[in-house]
Amino acid sequence: MSxxxxxxxxxxxxxxxxPWTLAFGLVAVARQILIPLIYWVFSGFGAFGAxxxxxxxxxxxxxxxxxxxxxxxxxxxxxxxxxxxILRRQERHIPLTNIQEIxxxxxxxxxWLGVARADIETSTGGEVEASLAVLAxxxxxRLRQGVFGAxxxxxxxxxxxxxxxxxxxxxxxxxxxxxxxxxNGIFTLFIALGALLRFAEEWLPERGREAIxxxxxxxxxxxxxxxxxxxxxxxxxxGGLLLALSVALSALLSLARFYDFRLTQQGAALRRVYGxxxxxxxxxxxxxxxxxxxxxxxxxxxxxxxxxRVDVAGVAYERDEERQGRGLLAPLLRRKAAERLLSRLLxxxxxxxxxxxxxxxxxxxxxxxRRSVWLMLATAAALWWWSGAYGWLPLAxxxxxxxxxxxxxxxxxxxxxxxxxxxxxxxxxRVIYAVPARNVQAVVVSxxxxxxxxxxxxLTLDTAGPTPVIIRDLPVAEAQALASRVARRAEVLxxxxxxxxx
Amino acid sequence: MSExxxxxxxxxxxxxAMAASPAESAASLEKAPGAASESFCALDPDAIALxxxxxxxxxAILLALTFVSxxxxxxxxxxxxxxxxxxxAWTLALALAVAQTIWYPPLAHRHYAYRVTDRVIEVRRGVWxxxxxxxxxxxxxxxxxxxxxxxxxxxxxxxxxxxxxxxxSSTALxxxxxxxxxxxxxxxxxxxxxxxxxxxxxxxxxx
Numbered sequence: 001m002s003x004x005x006x007x008x009x010x011x012x013x014x015x016x017x018x019p020w021t022l023a024f025g026l027v028a029v030a031r032q033i034l035i036p037l038i039y040w041v042f043s044g045f046g047a048f049g050a051x052x053x054x055x056x057x058x059x060x061x062x063x064x065x066x067x068x069x070x071x072x073x074x075x076x077x078x079x080x081x082x083x084x085x086i087l088r089r090q091e092r093h094i095p096l097t098n099i100q101e102i103x104x105x106x107x108x109x110x111x112w113l114g115v116a117r118a119d120i121e122t123s124t125g126g127e128v129e130a131s132l133a134v135l136a137x138x139x140x141x142r143l144r145q146g147v148f149g150a151x152x153x154x155x156x157x158x159x160x161x162x163x164x165x166x167x168x169x170x171x172x173x174x175x176x177x178x179x180x181x182x183x184n185g186i187f188t189l190f191i192a193l194g195a196l197l198r199f200a201e202e203w204l205p206e207r208g209r210e211a212i213x214x215x216x217x218x219x220x221x222x223x224x225x226x227x228x229x230x231x232x233x234x235x236x237x238x239g240g241l242l243l244a245l246s247v248a249l250s251a252l253l254s255l256a257r258f259y260d261f262r263l264t265q266q267g268a269a270l271r272r273v274y275g276x277x278x279x280x281x282x283x284x285x286x287x288x289x290x291x292x293x294x295x296x297x298x299x300x301x302x303x304x305x306x307x308x309r310v311d312v313a314g315v316a317y318e319r320d321e322e323r324q325g326r327g328l329l330a331p332l333l334r335r336k337a338a339e340r341l342l343s344r345l346l347x348x349x350x351x352x353x354x355x356x357x358x359x360x361x362x363x364x365x366x367x368x369x370r371r372s373v374w375l376m377l378a379t380a381a382a383l384w385w386w387s388g389a390y391g392w393l394p395l396a397x398x399x400x401x402x403x404x405x406x407x408x409x410x411x412x413x414x415x416x417x418x419x420x421x422x423x424x425x426x427x428x429x430r431v432i433y434a435v436p437a438r439n440v441q442a443v444v445v446s447x448x449x450x451x452x453x454x455x456x457x458x459l460t461l462d463t464a465g466p467t468p469v470i471i472r473d474l475p476v477a478e479a480q481a482l483a484s485r486v487a488r489r490a491e492v493l494x495x496x497x498x499x500x501x502x
Numbered sequence: 503m504s505e506x507x508x509x510x511x512x513x514x515x516x517x518x519a520m521a522a523s524p525a526e527s528a529a530s531l532e533k534a535p536g537a538a539s540e541s542f543c544a545l546d547p548d549a550i551a552l553x554x555x556x557x558x559x560x561x562a563i564l565l566a567l568t569f570v571s572x573x574x575x576x577x578x579x580x581x582x583x584x585x586x587x588x589x590x591a592w593t594l595a596l597a598l599a600v601a602q603t604i605w606y607p608p609l610a611h612r613h614y615a616y617r618v619t620d621r622v623i624e625v626r627r628g629v630w631x632x633x634x635x636x637x638x639x640x641x642x643x644x645x646x647x648x649x650x651x652x653x654x655x656x657x658x659x660x661x662x663x664x665x666x667x668x669x670x671s672s673t674a675l676x677x678x679x680x681x682x683x684x685x686x687x688x689x690x691x692x693x694x695x696x697x698x699x700x701x702x703x704x705x706x707x708x709x
Contacts, residue, residue: 313666440638440641441637441638441641441665441666441667441670441671442635442636442637442641442665442667442670442671442673443635443636443637444633444634444635444636444670445633445634445635445636446628446631446632446633446634447628447631447632447633448630448631449630449631451632452632460669460670462665462667462668462669462670462671463667463668464666464667464668465668466668468667468668468669468670480634483634483636484622484624484636487622487624487636487637487638488620488621488622488638490638490640490641491620491621491622491638491639491640491641494638494640494641494697495640495697
């Protein structure tokens with residue numbers, strides 16, 4: 001496959017950063033010295049401003065140039081070597097077998113220039129081991145070839161033949177809009193409102209803010225002051241307006257983040273490419289998957305859509321935007337398709353809807369009691385506030401409490417197979433977790449004093465991924481038996497299935 | 503049976519887990535291979551005295567600080583009769599602290615237990631909030647043996663098992679005699695190495 005792999009030369013591949021690195025570094029420095037820069041411009045390009053800029057900017061600028069000048073990388077027989085630094089020379093050796101992934105990220109300008117940042121992730125987890133910013137896209141492809149091409153294990157066989165690439169999911173703009181519309185838009189609403197408020201506080205003058213606020217309250221009073229019906233209508237109008245705004249916003253966000261989303265399979269590895277402004281590409285070896293979650297918001301349940309999320313061990317969570325998009329293997333797909341994908345992601349894992357085991361029926365009673373406590377508190381607060389007949393109003397929600405508890409109880413369940421655990425929960429937002437037993441790190445059975453009174457327990461399966469699987473309200477004997485069963489199974493699977501020689 | 507108690511009836515393991523269970527190595531100190539019926543081990547009785555000492559010191563510091571702040575606060579803020587009310591509350595807290603220090607550690611000791619069966623470590627604990635933690639032996643990344651100042655004077659030690667998990671990544675087993683802790687650690691590590699060696703080397707640690 002790769003010509004470099006066969007070369008006997010000690011250094012198969014070497015290179016340095018792309019010259020555009022300097023330009024991007026310059027922009028970063030300019031951003032750092034923004035305040036002196038503004039001062040300089042506004043003070044009529046005076047000498048003092050220039051001095052300030054030099055004092056604050058020169059060290060960073062020198063660092064940028066030194067970094068570009070000294071940065072070298074090379075792929076040797078079995079390690080990737082990255083050198084940098086002039087005064088304090090640093091040489092980092094990363095064994096090739098430890099490299100899990102070379103992730104590529106480009107913003108709009110970088111895409112236009114044909115360069116990208118390459119983040120190298122290793123199995124030690126938690127952080128990006130090395131970041132090469134920026135390289136030409138071709139160089140990254142060559143680097144991938146150099147790092148993964150020589151490997152023979154399954155994790156890298158994907159790199160060998162690009163022609164093997166099979167498409168699993170491609171999302172059209174229409175589907176992305178659906179994804180945005182059916183996501184729980186209310187959170188986007190809060191984020192948008194928060195951003196709006198901050199914007200108003202920082203940039204609008206005091207008088208402007210007051211004027212807007214007065215206009216809002218005046219119009220509300222003018223519309224709603226006439227009758228109770230009009231007041232309700234006005235309230236509904238405002239609510240509807242906000243909701244429409246948030247839904248539209250989340251649809252646009254989803255479109256921008258996941259534009260032209262493609263999930264493909266190359267050999268064993270899964271590859272995701274997505275993004276409108278910042279294009280992201282990353283590979284995922286199914287062996288690293290700790291847990292698969294099929295998530296459904298209420299709207300998606302109604303329409304039969306779902307999102308697929310995976311937990312991966314040793315992944316670098318850097319920034320919020322990435323944290324939101326990263327674990328998402330597919331932002332939107334049919335629920336049936338998601339269930340079918342399970343067996344593709346986790347070998348031999350199938351979901352049989354008839355196999356769901358319920359939790360203890362006592363869960364229903366507990367749910368009613370727990371939610372009623374909130375209802376009582378709300379009633380007490382309402383009585384204290386109104387001290388009239390209206391104070392009893394919250395009690396009218398009791399049927400809703402009962403219904404929610406019933407749905408909650410019905411929504412929960414688990415399936416135990418020798419190699420996989422499935423758990424389901426949520427009465428509004430539904431999640432189905434699938435955990436390979438081999439990934440279980442620890443099992444905890446716990447009981448609160450209330451649990452002990454009812455003979456129930458909570459079972460927690462911990463994996464190396466960020467989501468623990470928690471099954472509440474199991475009969476304690478059952479929880480205990482399941483726990484020792486899965487712990488033993490995990491131990492057996494860890495020792496390999498082949499017969500032991502000794 | 504509705505509670506997690508160390509002396510609870512042991513549960514028979516699932517059949518397929520038993521079938522696939524590997525033969526115990528000769529290095530293992532376990533009496534019977536795959537002995538699900540191995541009973542729980544209690545902690546060293548000295549742990550009760552240690553916990554009393556630790557708890558007593560913690561309470562003493564807390565109560566002394568509270569006493570000082572009550573007195574100083576009453577003088578500065580001129581609380582007058584309120585000072586005596588606070589003092590009565592403080593005395594009640596002191597009585598509670600003494601009772602708790604004397605009465606709680608034996609209870610905690612009774613509910614603390616551990617065992618190693620079928621290459622799974624199980625630690626049970628908790629008086630009000632019960633907990634039973636099971637850790638497959640091969641999941642252990644490293645084992646710490648800790649000895650605090652007071653633990654050393656009682657000849658006790660704490661073992662901490664670390665896994666690669668994200669939420670329940672460490673499990674502490676306190677109140678072991680120093681020798682027992684070291685022996686248990688060595689035994690577990692020996693079993694761990696034994697398993698790694700017998701693997702043909704193809705299987706990487708999955709994390």
